[in-house]
Amino acid sequence: MHVLSLPTWWIHIASVLEWLAAIVCVWQFGERIGRPEWRGLSWAMLPALLGAMCAIAWHWFDNDPALNWVVTVQASLTLLGNCTLAWAAYRIWRAEQAEKSLGRRDPS
Template identity: 45%
Template sequence: MHELSFGTWLIHISSVIEWIVAIFVIYNISTYKKYNLFYWLSIAMVPNLIGAMCAITWHIYDNQEILYGLVTLQGIFTFIGNSTLAIAAIKIFRGTETYE
């Protein structure tokens, strides 16, 4: 784990924790307030979280070449996550639910 500085690790780990908390907060809001479209937003966030965990796992093992497939997975999950987030945002924008 010596490849990255302490500050970089702090940012990586806190970002993943923040993303997990955001998913649960959005999910809880969607179930409490019955905002069904926000439920799908919380689900759409999961691929980005998986991508972030792939990147962190690769760094934990000092960027070993044998684990380079994690970099590819990270890119794939980031693409999927960004696409699903865009779709969820469009559905919320076009949705007929009212939010008070």
């Protein structure tokens, strides 16, 4: 735990908590407006959260070389998270386009 300074730990932990809060807010927004694709976005945010938690775990154990596999897992989760976020954004865009074509949403 000596590898990072206290302010750096604070930023790491605050970022994870902020991401978790964002997941909850996106989920609630999706429920409030009745659009399941927004709840899908909150699911798509989970791999990135898990990747961040891997990074924190690795730092917690002083970047122990025996845990280098955690870095690989973190990188893989980041890649997966980027892909799931892109897919969720596409689903939101596609749903918005479908609503516009049906004339259900105000164009302004």
